[in-house]
Amino acid sequence: MRLEQLIEWVRRMASPTAQSGLIGNLRRVDPEFAAAEQAWASPLPGDASFRHYCRITSPSGKRMMLMDAPAPHESTRPFATIAEDWFAAGIAVPELFAVDDDAGFIAMEDLDDRTLFSLTGPRVAARSTEIEHYYQAAIESLCRIQALPLDSEAVNAMPRYDEALLRRETALFRDWLLEACLELSPAVVPQSHELLTALDDVLVLEALAQPHSVVHRDYHSRNLMIDERDAVRIIDFQDAVVGPSSYDLVSLLKDCYVLLDDSLRQRLMTHYIAHSGSRTGQNNVAAFTQVQFDLMGMQRHLKAAGIFARLYRRDGKARYLKDIPLVLTYLADTAAALSKTSRYVDIMQRLETLLRKEVIPAYDVFARTTDQP
Missing domain, CATH: 3.90.1200.10 (Aminoglycoside phosphotransferase (APH), C-terminal lobe)
Structure with a gap:
């Protein structure tokens, strides 16, 4: 997992001046995460794909889920397109905060660990x-x-x-x-x-x-x-x-x-x-x-x-x-x-x-x- 790059991306997305990496009407990452540190990140077990997931927790306890979808094996685009469409239709998917198709990163709502x-x-x-x-x-x-x-x-x-x-x-x-x-x-x-x-x-x-x-x-x-x-x-x-x-x-x-x-x-x-x-x-x-x-x-x-x-x-x-x-x-x-x-x-x-x-x-x-x- 590209953990260091992912944390740096979160810092940029949480910056008040950040403009790139956002799609549609997705809201900016909470500024509290601008000071994100690797020590706050908890990589999660992988699934059957090449995607990786990481939970990041701010000093005050706020949490986000981060997806690493590395090219050429994965792409953020299908996930982001469907998530935005389904969320608007009232379907219970996680809210997206920021998407960077080029980097292969998504910041989204953390749904906890209970399946x-x-x-x-x-x-x-x-x-x-x-x-x-x-x-x-x-x-x-x-x-x-x-x-x-x-x-x-x-x-x-x-x-x-x-x-x-x-x-x-x-x-x-x-x-x-x-x-x-x-x-x-x-x-x-x-x-x-x-x-x-x-x-x-x-x-x-x-x-x-x-x-x-x-x-x-x-x-x-x-x-x-x-x-x-x-x-x-x-x-x-x-x-x-x-x-x-x-x-x-x-x-x-x-x-x-x-x-x-x-x-x-x-x-x-x-x-x-x-x-x-x-x-x-x-x-x-x-x-x-x-x-x-x-x-x-x-x-x-x-x-x-x-x-x-x-x-x-x-x-x-x-x-x-x-x-x-x-x-x-x-x-x-x-x-x-x-x-x-x-x-x-x-x-x-x-x-x-x-x-x-x-x-x-x-x-x-x-x-x-x-x-x-």
Whole structure:
């Protein structure tokens, strides 16, 4: 992390004469931070990207969050554009104080350290009233995101979740988990290539057939903060796209890090139905079927398992390996359910067999022989 450069930038932004580095109507950094010192800064653990974060605390206790998004791997522009648009629309994102696209720095509101995941842990029981309240608030914020007009300037600038992107994502499962980590190449498991190709066709077809809206793309417990007012706030939205309306809902209700009780998940789905129509003028969940919701979850979980494997194999980040078993369980259980409720009986039966007889046992062996945090 470029901590010294970041602190110097804060000093300049907090100066009464500072003019550069600001965009739109964002307000100047508090002058109290003009005397910022490295000793006041607390770098935070990194995420799965090249971005880094740092909290800076003034002598009187005021705090800011700083983002370091170094080029060429990262850019501040998508984050800043979306944050400004969503904040103006009443969506619960952090307020931005200063942005410097050239330097790759952002100063923003500090939302504290409590994530929804820090409150839930890996499992949520059926009757967890406080946790259910947070999830309801997250769903209401999601409905505000989905109500954003698709013809606005900010939304028009977003990439589309098109066929090419969907296929690139599902290929991560085969390339990074099956082959790079588990060594389950088509030569070892001959049926896997043809099956995953057929599955990919199904997932693309069903994803593109449902209504589209703005998609956060990582709407889950670790990207939902609980601020000092006990309100749910949203982070990590810089990769937002326009795509299938079920995507963020399935990310939240079939979280890669948290297993919700089935009855709780159904109540939250009902909560979404009640709020979706009032925000968008149409009932998005009624417009996509349960089968499409489940298939969207399958696409996301194939992608997630592949990304977790890639983070380990390519980037040396082993901490995500512990999340793969839940994702594989989602995939196998969803395949079993869809073999009874969809027209894709053969594909789903074969997929469940591949997962339970080949992939999950191979991953168990891999996990036992791989150092994990």
